[in-house]
Amino acid sequence: MNPIPPDAVSLNTGISLARLLEVKGEVLALEVMTGEDSLERTVANPDVSSPGLGLAGYTDGFPRGRIQVFGQTEMSYLATLSPEVASRRLEQVLQHDIPALVVTRGLQIPAYFSERAAASGIPVFRTHLITGDFYRLIKPYLEDVLAPTTTVHGSLADVYGVGLLFMGESGIGKSETVLDLVERGHRFVADDLVFVSRRGNDVLLGRGHELQGFHMEIRGIGFVDVASMFGTKATRQQKRVEVVVSLEAWDDAAEYDRTGLNRGVETILGVDLPRVTIPLVPGKNLTVISEVIAMNQLLAYAGLDPSARFQERILQ
Structure with missing residues (x-):
């Protein structure tokens, strides 16, 4: 018996943010803060991460194509920076093919945050879930729907x-x-x-x-x-x-x-x-x-x- 031919394989090119919102929006308690006209953007990477050192200006090896989650730590760090510096740091992060940004814990979203994301055509979501619960709920779904x-x-x-x-x-x-x-x-x-x-x-x-x-x-x-x-x-x-x-x-x-x-x-x-x-x-x-x-x-x-x-x- 020969191996399954490569052309029989579907690598699941992605799921749109609109579909993600339709299927998991209620479970993830997601609300669209900005970018309603960009929900056709596609999520093709099942991994979800937080920007980490990217917000400090170090973006070498920054993972591409992932939904980026901003929790208490990330938003608190940005609050220590001036709006101009924070906006530039965020811009550096957004250059890595990010499908969407998610702010957890129902945290307040600064104006520069929404403006910079809108300028890059990247939707911003907010959820009242804590970061750990958001990861726990979204990752199994993405791994399932995006599995080869x-x-x-x-x-x-x-x-x-x-x-x-x-x-x-x-x-x-x-x-x-x-x-x-x-x-x-x-x-x-x-x-x-x-x-x-x-x-x-x-x-x-x-x-x-x-x-x-x-x-x-x-x-x-x-x-x-x-x-x-x-x-x-x-x-x-x-x-x-x-x-x-x-x-x-x-x-x-x-x-x-x-x-x-x-x-x-x-x-x-x-x-x-x-x-x-x-x-x-x-x-x-x-x-x-x-x-x-x-x-x-x-x-x-x-x-x-x-x-x-x-x-x-x-x-x-």
């Missing part, structure tokens, strides 16, 4: 707490395998089209399409409503993708791993996942094999590798 995302043709299930992503050609049996796993008490996440997003450097989360819900297509039957048939406990909204199970038709000319020492790798959004290839022949019990794959992964998390231990016994 791709779509994968496959089926995703939670098996013993391990996220198994079944991949393979259309009609190979991915949906049927997941349906059988659900019948055995495991949990269904997504079928056919799996949205995968990266959180941090090495965590992939998979979910289904909102319109599809917890429906899956079984050839010869049609659509099956997993939640209605097996109950909500048989479903999950999302799950970390931990192992790729590649289903393929048996090929007499192919060489398949028989020791477990040469497990493959599947790369999705720059994250390497273990890949187990299962060649299909009539009568093979994919459900039990899938459970074994999940349990093997749990052993790997505990630092145990049955294949390596067996090899050591043979070599002794």
Whole structure:
């Protein structure tokens, strides 16, 4: 199985300030102080920071593209400067592609602050939240909405707490395998089209399409409503993708791993996942094999590798 092609990846070019205000304005208690005509500006960086040394005039290495938050410390420092000096320092900060300024604690905003931001076309928001609470509420949302995302043709299930992503050609049996796993008490996440997003450097989360819900297509039957048939406990909204199970038709000319020492790798959004290839022949019990794959992964998390231990016994 080849890695997901780069053109299948959406790097989420950003979210407009207007959309941020619409979705999170009430939760963040945001009010627009200036720049209502600049709300089309885009936030593309999930990181949020305070200007820090930038207000002291040192802007080398200043982060670009971040919402800048002015709390009690920043506003108190600016108050120690003359309006002219404070305005120049603020101007230096605003040169770093800043989408918006947020003043916390409901603090008073000096006239020069609003004027300088307006001259740069940068909106100013104010919230009554303290700085720590504002960070806590906005960062998870930005990390979610701006996370690199791709779509994968496959089926995703939670098996013993391990996220198994079944991949393979259309009609190979991915949906049927997941349906059988659900019948055995495991949990269904997504079928056919799996949205995968990266959180941090090495965590992939998979979910289904909102319109599809917890429906899956079984050839010869049609659509099956997993939640209605097996109950909500048989479903999950999302799950970390931990192992790729590649289903393929048996090929007499192919060489398949028989020791477990040469497990493959599947790369999705720059994250390497273990890949187990299962060649299909009539009568093979994919459900039990899938459970074994999940349990093997749990052993790997505990630092145990049955294949390596067996090899050591043979070599002794």
